[in-house]
Amino acid sequence: MLNKYTTVYHASTVSEVQTILKNIAGLSIVAGCTEIARRQTGRALHLPANVLALARVPELCTMTKTERYIEFGPSVTLDEILKLGRKNVPDVLFDCVSGIANPGVRAVATIGGNISAKGQRLSAFAPLLALDARLEIRTPYDAAWIPMARYFSNTGKEQPRDPEFISRIRVPTESWDIAIYRRLGQEGIVTDQTASFAFLVKFQKNILADIRVAYAGRFFFRKREFENLIIGRTLPLSEKDMINLMDKAELFFGKDLFPPSYERKCLFNLLEESLRELT
């Protein structure tokens, strides 16, 4: 179906974006549009009635690096992130971005689009969740920094909010002793089985100082309670610890939150495989 009545709004500054958001109701924000293109096979893409294109807003296409974090504009393409090199990007994020689609698609797809695609969570979601990324959310009137885990509802369902958009993504660049990223599903394409898993560990001598576990697919999880259960343990973990932790994981990633399925089994396999690195 051709969507002749789609109106596309182009902004050239962030304040223009805010003005458009304030004045036009029911806007859909897009950047690279690769996710829209992926879901459709028709001659023309069926777009919502009102579209706000952010891909060409220069302020949203910049990257900044400080000693403690790296900040991306949401319209930074995945290709540009890879060009920074492994030294400048956290390992899990670099591994994840380099595995997304192919170089042609990565030249168009944006990091903001990757994390805010509706429905199925895409590859960069779990690594950013695990890295404790913070998002600068702008409404027509103000801006606020919100941890990514808090911004997206924990059940994976969309929350109704005022018109707003992500204007910066701040990713801490602290180093991790173990950084594991795994992608489930067919390589290079997104299907219902596609999910991503990130596992980060930091030691101090033989004490586990910090651990992060995140999973994102049809559902996404980052359970601080589960992480806190492991923090402070002496390494290497014993077989008894492993059994105990996997039993606890069954409780934390409960069946009400994540129904029994192939994906759930994959999550537990990945978790067990990752925890084995600590034995």
Next chain:
Amino acid sequence: MIIPFELNGNMVYIDSNPGERLVHILRRRFNLLTAKEGCLSGRCGSCMVLLDGKPVPSCIVPVFQIRNSSIVTLEHFSATPEYHDVMEGFANAGVSMCGFCDAGKIFIAHAIVSSETRMSKDEIKAMFAGNMCRCTNVDDLVAGVKNAIALRRKRTNAK
């Protein structure tokens, strides 16, 4: 919606449905047939064009995204010396050019040859991940790219 963009060095304006895929605009409005309609999901590389100098599958780009951008198709690119470096490099490596995914192979090779970073064999192979060529094996493509890099270096040094 009126969309201005630069196509093969000329400024053009089209009145189009904003959701129309770029590959269809190029083929149907401008009769630029080197961008082939393939998978329509950015995986086969047969519709590759240079969008602001970067190789991009034109099937995943809705036309409103190309506003004020520069598009180069293989028709225009084939008149440049960079094209001849790539083609000569491919010919020396025995790369088969059946015509269907030529745009993908040539633009990806051009991107690698023009890149400032020196890529390993595996990195070059990874660059061709978005090009499904059934006539040539990827090792020949890598050899072709290496030949093209040498030719490009020779040409720029000669200047």
